[in-house]
Structures are given as C-alpha cells and as structure tokens.
Amino acid sequence: MATTISSSTPAALRNLRPLLRGAPHSVQNQFRAQTSPFSTSSSVNPTEVSHFNALASTWWDPHGPSRLLHLMNPxxxxxxxxxxxxxxxVPPQDQVETLRYxxxxxxxxxxxxTAARLPSTQSVxxxxxxxxxxxxxxxxxxRxxxxxxxxxxxxxxIEGLSVPQTREEQYDVLSLFEVIEHIERxxxxxxxxxxxxxxxxxxxxSTIARTWMSWVTTKVVAEDIVGIVPRGTHDWEKYLNEEELRGHFLREGGWNSPRVMGVVYVPGLGWKEVRGSESVGNYFFGIRKDK
Structure with a gap:
C-alpha cells in the first residue's frame, strides 16, 4: 500500500512533501540518463556565476554561507x-618556493x-x-x-587563459575545489x-558523489532544512562519482596514480576523513600527469 500524507500528519512531515517532489526518481536511472556525464561543449554557466555573485560579500565570514568551505580548507x-x-x-614540501599553483x-x-603563505609556494x-x-x-x-x-x-x-608554451609556464598543482559540480560540460x-x-x-x-545519500544531505538537509548552505548552490544531477572521474582520466590517457579521500562533515567537529565515504558524498580526487 502506498504511503500518503494526510491532514492529520504532523506539520513537520507535511513540510517535507514539496522537498520530496524534487527527489531523483532513482539513482540507477540517473546514471543511465548520464551515460556520458563527460559530454562535450563549454564551461561557465551564467546562472552559476550569478548565484555566487550574490554570495560575494559574505565569502570571508567564517560563520556565514561559506563556513563549510572555511572548515574544509585544512x-x-x-x-x-x-x-x-x-x-x-617529488621534492619535500618543506623546500622553499618550489611549487606553482x-x-x-x-x-x-x-x-x-593559504596556499600563497606556504614556504614551499613559488606563486599562486x-x-x-x-x-x-x-x-x-x-x-x-x-590586508x-x-x-x-x-x-x-x-x-x-580557464578558456580565457593563454595556454602555456613551456614547462616553466605550467603549474605543479591545478586545483578545482568545489568547482566540477558546477560545470555544464x-x-x-x-x-x-x-x-x-x-x-x-x-x-x-573536491566534489560530491551522485547518490541518494548526497541528495538527502546536500539538497534536503543542508539547503532546504538546516540552511547551512544557500539554497540553489548545488545541482544533484551535476555531481560526479569517483569512478566516473577515474574512468575519464584513464580513458584520456597521460595520467597516473589516482588518489581519493572521502570526507564527512561532523557538526561541532568539522570535516573529517572517513575511508570509503567517497562512494556516498564529499570527496577529494587527485591524479598525476605523466612525466
């Protein structure tokens, strides 16, 4: 028998009804719908830019809308x-001014x-x-x-930068923190x-796996219920699973040594590494370019 929400249902549960209307039909179907999440075309989405423009004035408030980013930075x-x-x-990271970001x-x-303040950093x-x-x-x-x-x-x-012509113009670390899940292609x-x-x-x-758990935590809880993340920040269908990223780079060739670290936000304690959590939510992914 199907579960219904009646007038006698507690208000807190009735309030979930509009949120559940936006739920993914099924993770499996979403995967099939995105048989090629790495389809081709351009990069910057004006809607995404407009959303973050609106948050600009609060970016450095450690207790504001960007507080989870501040907590994740270490x-x-x-x-x-x-x-x-x-x-x-690789030279030890305590060597002075060796890395370009x-x-x-x-x-x-x-x-x-924070990267620019590291002794090992040449430039950012x-x-x-x-x-x-x-x-x-x-x-x-x-300041x-x-x-x-x-x-x-x-x-x-990235499209507006001149492509490096020499190794000296290239970078030791190219970082994409909380970026790839906002990209159209x-x-x-x-x-x-x-x-x-x-x-x-x-x-x-760093990005977010496309799972039911991530939809609940990042969309329903973080954006709609608790409000710890501004509403509209995330689009669940743009999330990428670790195996999709890994598979993309291995298909393209020229990369090696993929690494992953799953992280979980623990209220009161901040972000913590949790092995295996990359399969359900937030994670870091790194891969090295062939020499």
Missing amino acids: LRHDFIRSCHASQPD LDVGCGGGIFAE TAIDPSCEVLAVAKAHAR DPGLREKLTYLNTS PAEFLSKCVPFVRPGGWMIM
Whole structure:
C-alpha cells in the first residue's frame, strides 16, 4: 500500500512533501540518463556565476554561507601533501618556493591565500569568472602585504587563459575545489585544464558523489532544512562519482596514480576523513600527469 500524507500528519512531515517532489526518481536511472556525464561543449554557466555573485560579500565570514568551505580548507592542504608524499621523486614540501599553483574557480580566495603563505609556494595564480567574488578576494588579500609577490587574481575562466608554451609556464598543482559540480560540460572543461599541468604535476579537486545519500544531505538537509548552505548552490544531477572521474582520466590517457579521500562533515567537529565515504558524498580526487 502506498504511503500518503494526510491532514492529520504532523506539520513537520507535511513540510517535507514539496522537498520530496524534487527527489531523483532513482539513482540507477540517473546514471543511465548520464551515460556520458563527460559530454562535450563549454564551461561557465551564467546562472552559476550569478548565484555566487550574490554570495560575494559574505565569502570571508567564517560563520556565514561559506563556513563549510572555511572548515574544509585544512583538508585541502592535507590532501595535496598526501598526493606529493605518495611520489618518492617529488621534492619535500618543506623546500622553499618550489611549487606553482593554478587555482581554478577560486571564489573569494580561501584556498589561494593559504596556499600563497606556504614556504614551499613559488606563486599562486587564482582565477574566477565572477567579478564580484573576485573583487572580494582581491580586497581581502590587500590586508596582507606579504601576499603581493606570490598571489595573482584574474577575472577569467580557464578558456580565457593563454595556454602555456613551456614547462616553466605550467603549474605543479591545478586545483578545482568545489568547482566540477558546477560545470555544464566537465569533459570539455577538464580537457582545457590539462595543458596547464606540468608533467609530474597534479590535478586536484573536491566534489560530491551522485547518490541518494548526497541528495538527502546536500539538497534536503543542508539547503532546504538546516540552511547551512544557500539554497540553489548545488545541482544533484551535476555531481560526479569517483569512478566516473577515474574512468575519464584513464580513458584520456597521460595520467597516473589516482588518489581519493572521502570526507564527512561532523557538526561541532568539522570535516573529517572517513575511508570509503567517497562512494556516498564529499570527496577529494587527485591524479598525476605523466612525466
């Protein structure tokens, strides 16, 4: 017998009805509908840019709409260090000014600023198509004169950057943190990122698996019920599973040593690594370009 929601049902449950109307029909069907989530075409979605423009003024508020990004930032650096540590031929991270970063979709600069402060960093180029968000990033960076020589912000997309012609112009780390799930055509986008990574360098990202659990936690709970994430931030159908990313790079060729780290947000404790959680929700993914 089908379950119905009647007038006698508690109000809290009745309030879930409009949320459940937006539920995926089934994970399996969504996978089939996205038989090629890496279909081709362009990158920046004006609707996505407009959404993040509206959040620009609160980007650096550690208790505001971007607080989960602030809490996740230390794990970004932990994951990058683990990727480098997995390769014995990579110089130790305590060497001074050896790494060049390209932070794509940098937002207000939470990661870019902290990366620029690392002794091992030679330079950080951070790009974003949102002019309002980037204005906030630049204004915040001006508070620290020490960033001036290492950190450069550019209001552009990956398509707007000149493709490097030499190894010296390429980057050791190309980061895509909370970016790929906002891209209309991820294969096209990733292919445009490839020339910017040095041989032996890393493309590193964080994103969300496309599962029922992630729909409940990121859409229903985080956006609609608790409001810890602004409504409309995520589109569940754009989420990518780890095996889809891994499969894409292996099909393309020229990449090796894929690494993944699943993370879970624990209220009161922040983001924590949880082995295996990459199959249900948030995760980091890194892969190394062949030498």
